[in-house]
Amino acid sequence: MMRVAVLGVGLVGGSIGLALRTRGIEVAGYDADAERTKRALTIGAIDESAESVLGAITGADVVVVAVPVGSIAALVIEALDCGATVVTDVGSVKASIVSGVEAARPDLINRFVPGHPMAGSEQDGLDGANVDLFTGAVWVLTPTAMTSSDAYSAVRSLVSALGAEIVEVSPDQHDMLVAVVSHVPQLAATTLMDVATKVGDHQATMLRLAAGGFRDMTRIASGHPGIWPDICVANRDAILLALDDYMAALGNVRSLVAEGEGEALLAVLERARSARQSLPTGREDLGPLVEVRVPVLDRPGVIAEVTTMASRLGVNILDVEIAHSLEGGQGVLVLIIPESGFATFDAALSEAGYHVARGAL
DSSP states (O other), X not given: OOEEEEEOOSHHHHHHHHHHHHTTOEEEEEOSSHHHHHHHHHTTSOSEEOSSHHHHHTTOSEEEEOSOHHHHHHHHHHHHHTTOSOEEEOOSOXXXXXXXXXXXXXXXXXXXXXXXXXXOOSSOSGGGXXXXXXXXXXXXXXXXXXXXXXXXXXXXXXXXXXXXEEEEOOHHHHHHHHIIIIIHHHHHHHHHHHHHTTSGGGHHHHHHHOOHXXXXXXXXXXXXXXXXHHHHHHTHHHHHHHHHHHHHHHHHHHHHHHTTOHHHHHHHHHHHHHHHHTSOOSOOOOOSEXXXXXXXXXXXXHHHHHHHHHHHTTOOOOEEEEEEOTTSSEEEEEEEEEGGGHHHHHHHHHHTTOOOEEEOO
């Protein structure tokens, strides 16, 4: 039976434990808060509670670090030092964590596969844990040039088992993207809610008038605030760039309103409406699938190179397998993708020097 160690059994760690256990995977849990670990055992989020990191990871095939961003690198390092063969995390910032682990343990960084599930809840802590939290959600993996192919394959299989859709990007690209789609929206919602509480004697009346638009816009402001200071420190540069763009756009809208530029304002509103309606609403019908076989050398970074190329081209990888050659030193990367994306992906891989074969399903 597969065994997974979850270090940190709050909302995300508890949800991972619940989801894995329903799929017949054994879960050991550890949390710095011993009472929380006991609670996780009581609600069925873990099979076994451990009193230490070493106790949790002993015998584990994969270790999942699910603690606040500011504590992730240190806990990943501790797990690696304790002998973990494969470690992943769930932090919403990636580049600073990867840099911290690499600087401290350059000889062990190949066992670390950074990750980030784009799923959450307004409910705080373990009480918000949900067995279906990751079903249909996007789970970002950010393999690097140091990532071992075996470690990557193990984490990808685990995430697939949770029902998530996997997207691969580089750590830096991840941080830039989530600053726009996650971190700045949190700050914007928080700021708008804060503004609404400063209207003096009219506050109670205004909040009674708050309808769907205001509630939708500020919904995420009700989430647990304690995680955000660490996130803003860890992803400061990307957040500042995104905030600058957002503030410039707000300034432009303010000017249009102030000058009564109705047509220009309507153009902004229509552009935003069209973009909003184009957002994915769930798993789409991907049509016929094809198997892509890519011979690769056994060298650092080859998995990240191929999968991030697919991500840049918008090609969805539904499954991945690494077939090692008996002679050693090389193997075949087997990918399952939609047939509609094959021609573009094939051309890009060929241009990069890969020799691609298309297999039948």
